[in-house]
Amino acid sequence: MDFDFDEPVDRRGTHSLKWDKYRGRDIIPLWVADMDFRVAPPISTALHTHVDHGIFGYTVVPDELVDVVVERLADRYHWDIRPEWIVWLPGLVTGINVACRAVGDSGDAVLTTIPVYPPFLSAPVFSSRELITAPMVAQNDRWQFDFDLLERSITRHTRLLLLCSPHNPCGRVFTKDELAVLAEICERYDLVICSDEIHCELLLDADRHHCPTTALSPEVAQRTITLMAPSKTFNIPGLGCSYAVIPDTALRKHFTNAMRGIVPHVNALGYTAALAAYRDSTVWHRALLDYLRQNREMVERFIERTPGLSMHHVEATYLAWIDTRDAGFEDPATAFENAGVGLSDGKDFGSEGFVRLNFGCRRALLEEALERLRRALCF
Ligand SMILES: Cc1ncc(COP(=O)(O)O)c(C=O)c1O
Numbered sequence: 001m002d003f004d005f006d007e008p009v010d011r012r013g014t015h016s017l018k019w020d021k022y023r024g025r026d027i028i029p030l031w032v033a034d035m036d037f038r039v040a041p042p043i044s045t046a047l048h049t050h051v052d053h054g055i056f057g058y059t060v061v062p063d064e065l066v067d068v069v070v071e072r073l074a075d076r077y078h079w080d081i082r083p084e085w086i087v088w089l090p091g092l093v094t095g096i097n098v099a100c101r102a103v104g105d106s107g108d109a110v111l112t113t114i115p116v117y118p119p120f121l122s123a124p125v126f127s128s129r130e131l132i133t134a135p136m137v138a139q140n141d142r143w144q145f146d147f148d149l150l151e152r153s154i155t156r157h158t159r160l161l162l163l164c165s166p167h168n169p170c171g172r173v174f175t176k177d178e179l180a181v182l183a184e185i186c187e188r189y190d191l192v193i194c195s196d197e198i199h200c201e202l203l204l205d206a207d208r209h210h211c212p213t214t215a216l217s218p219e220v221a222q223r224t225i226t227l228m229a230p231s232k233t234f235n236i237p238g239l240g241c242s243y244a245v246i247p248d249t250a251l252r253k254h255f256t257n258a259m260r261g262i263v264p265h266v267n268a269l270g271y272t273a274a275l276a277a278y279r280d281s282t283v284w285h286r287a288l289l290d291y292l293r294q295n296r297e298m299v300e301r302f303i304e305r306t307p308g309l310s311m312h313h314v315e316a317t318y319l320a321w322i323d324t325r326d327a328g329f330e331d332p333a334t335a336f337e338n339a340g341v342g343l344s345d346g347k348d349f350g351s352e353g354f355v356r357l358n359f360g361c362r363r364a365l366l367e368e369a370l371e372r373l374r375r376a377l378c379f
Contacts (some may be wrong), residue, residue: 003284005037005291006362022342028369029342033168033319035235035360039273040284047269059268061088065275069243072278076201078322079215085247087256088266090240093119095227096162099194099244100127102225102251102258104159111153111191112162114289114350115169115321117318120162121350122198124209132158133350136170138195140313142257142322143170147181154189154255161191165213166199169321169349173208176216183213183220192251194222200243201233201285203316210316214247222248227254232317233285234277235360241270292318294368295359302370308377318360321346325353327377339376341369 011019020028038044066083073079089095093309100110100123110124114133124131134153137146157338163182165175174182186193195213203210214224229242246252303311308327311320322343324332332355333345346354359366 003040003287005288006364007038008362008364009036009038011036011125016230026364027337027340027342028372030358030369031344031356031359032367033232033358033360034237034318035318036362036365037235037360039235040277040281041237042280043273043276044286045283046272046280050269050272052218056268058265059158059271061266062271062275065105065271065278066324068278073212073245077210077212079212081245081247084297085245085252087246087252087259089227089242089244089259090264090266090270092227092229092231092242093123094263095225095242095244096120096196097123097126098192098255098258098263099161099162099192099225100124100129103192103194104157105128107157109155109158109162110160110162111112111150111158112176113150113164115346116134116162116164116349117196118348119167120164123162123179124206129160130157131355132167135351136167138312142315143167143172145174145178145182147185150182151185151189154185154191158189158191161186161193161196163193163213164199165195165197166210166303166316168199168317169319169344169354171312171317171319171321173203173210173315176211179211179213179214183216186223187219191223193220194227195224196227198227198229198232199317200228201230202289202292204289204296205313205315214245223251225251230274230277233288234273234281236270236273236277239267239270239273241266241274257295291363292360295361295363296320298363298366299359299370302374306374306377309373318358320357320359322357323353324355336373336376340372341376 003307097109106128109130111132112120134150136143200210226245231237310323329335344356
């Protein structure tokens with residue numbers, strides 16, 4: 001079946017966070033991580049059926065969704081989980097914040113790498129934890145962990161590592177070896193690992209494979225909270241349905257205790273969409289990845305021939321992490337906004353001089369945005 005990812009879908013006036021930011025201004029929004037594509041037809045159909053039923057009461061997770069998640073993790077990663085290890089969440093950012101509250105005590109420290117998805121930087125602070133950051137390094141043409149620096153950053157108060165894998169915004173799919181070194185450090189210093197794997201089904205390179213951190217060994221699994229969701233892959237972030245997988249009973253109890261009275265139920269339509277996404281939308285998913293791959297080529301080719309800008313190859317996600325430091329902008333995100341393109345400001349990710357570009361949009365719009373970026377650099 002063919003899907004028309006080139007179809008223009010007007011999102012203006014639909015209360016879209018992405019598009020409303022620039023309401024009434026001629027700025028192409030390529031910032032927050034949602035895509036401009038309509039969902040897979042099975043998701044629309046399932047939602048229509050649900051809406052036609054007309055009742056939206058409190059909803060428990062459908063047994064079939066649990067079965068589908070268990071099977072999916074086994075099929076894709078040879079990761080065998082028990083249904084009771086899953087904790088359903090209305091959002092992954094909720095999971096990051098709950099993890100910070102569930103591990104250690106006020107005043108303890110949380111370690112993460114920068115740049116990183118901004119809630120990794122705010123969640124420890126919101127949770128009365130000290131935030132410790134260790135920069136990633138660009139080596140051999142890709143972003144990598146600096147293991148020595150990471151290890152040196154750990155203090156006697158550090159209890160938790162927040163890991164983003166695959167990495168937003170660096171676009172890396174970490175190898176099993178890289179993750180094993182990281183996990184070994186965490187074991188040595190007795191850190192819990194919270195591994196946000198929301199982008200794990202957006203792998204763009206055929207020779208890359210996602211390895212869930214927890215699947216490294218049974219010992220690593222005992223110290224790991226894995227966060228996953230269908231929302232990025234199937235473009236349903238507005239429907240709020242995510243989950244944590246926590247094999248260790250005591251850790252899971254701490255996590256669910258930290259949720260008590262604060263974290264609401266997953267909404268009924270979120271479960272419906274998640275089930276249709278995972279169970280029925282494989283063909284759409286494959287077509288999406290093909291389309292995103294071509295958009296990625298377009299962005300990478302553009303950056304290659306544009307003096308002042310550089311980036312590393314995007315192995316996963318629909319996000320390009322662009323280094324503008326040679327372009328001489330004082331404030332690159334504003335300069336690009338003034339040229340008609342809304343990008344995410346690297347400052348919010350812990351790295352000044354960078355911008356993040358979301359290429360999950362129709363190709364003609366991306367082309368226009370890149371042309372505007374080129375013009376911004378000519379001034
Ligand atoms: C790494 C990462 N985690 C979490 C989220 C957001 O999750 P949610 O919308 O379910 O809170 C995003 C969204 O871009 C993300 O990139």
